[in-house]
Amino acid sequence: MSYEIFDPFEGAPDNVDVIEWLEGQGWSGFLAIGGDESPLRVESFRRTVDGRDEFLVDVWDVNQGSPYVKVDNFGDLMDLLARWAPAVQAAALVSAVDSLRSYGLDKDGVAELVGAKVAFGASDALPALQRHEQEQAAYRRQVAEQRKAARDAAARPSS
Known part of the structure; x- marks a missing residue:
């Protein structure tokens, strides 16, 4: 050569x-x-x-x-x-x-893209994955707020 x-x-x-x-x-x-x-x-x-x-x-x-x-x-x-x-x-x-x-979600990750395509179809995969990430983040915030409210309520002296 x-x-x-x-x-x-x-x-x-x-x-x-x-x-x-x-x-x-x-x-x-x-x-x-x-x-x-x-x-x-x-x-x-x-x-x-x-x-x-x-x-x-x-x-x-x-x-x-x-x-x-x-x-x-x-x-x-x-x-x-x-x-x-x-x-x-x-x-x-x-x-x-x-x-x-990888431990986190990555919008370009192999597992995430394959999973999204299986669940939502190829044309809807990325938007559905992004919506799912937003819903999960909102749910985690809601749970954290509920736990904080419960801790605060338990910490207040009863009258």
């Missing part, structure tokens, strides 16, 4: 729009592993130069990306993606397990 670190932004102005700049150089989005919300994502771009396809690959976590890697053919691109696929899968699995082990 032949590849090289490649800087497609050499000569780019500060604060350049990444996609616009890449498209201006003939690159277009090609294949990706992991979605925009994934904890780790591998993205590739393709362009044709002198009748031959070239590919760029970069790896992103939620905070930053890697240097771009340029490969000269589709086979090398597939090899590179195959090497990174297990890391993307592992990151997704660890993220899901961490979410499941």
Whole structure:
């Protein structure tokens, strides 16, 4: 496999729009592993130069990306993606397990979203989950107020 670190932004102005700049150089989005919300994502771009396809690959976590890697053919691109696929899968699995082990409710948590979809259907899941959280918080406040009132009443001297 032949590849090289490649800087497609050499000569780019500060604060350049990444996609616009890449498209201006003939690159277009090609294949990706992991979605925009994934904890780790591998993205590739393709362009044709002198009748031959070239590919760029970069790896992103939620905070930053890697240097771009340029490969000269589709086979090398597939090899590179195959090497990174297990890391993307592992990151997704660890993220899901961490979410499941969390003690609090998280509107983006795996268990909460699955439970809400099962209980309320996919289109109503998030609003129903948020309503449920609000109802539970109101109930906990009400119970706390009732307990406080009972303690206060018990602490008052009887006449």
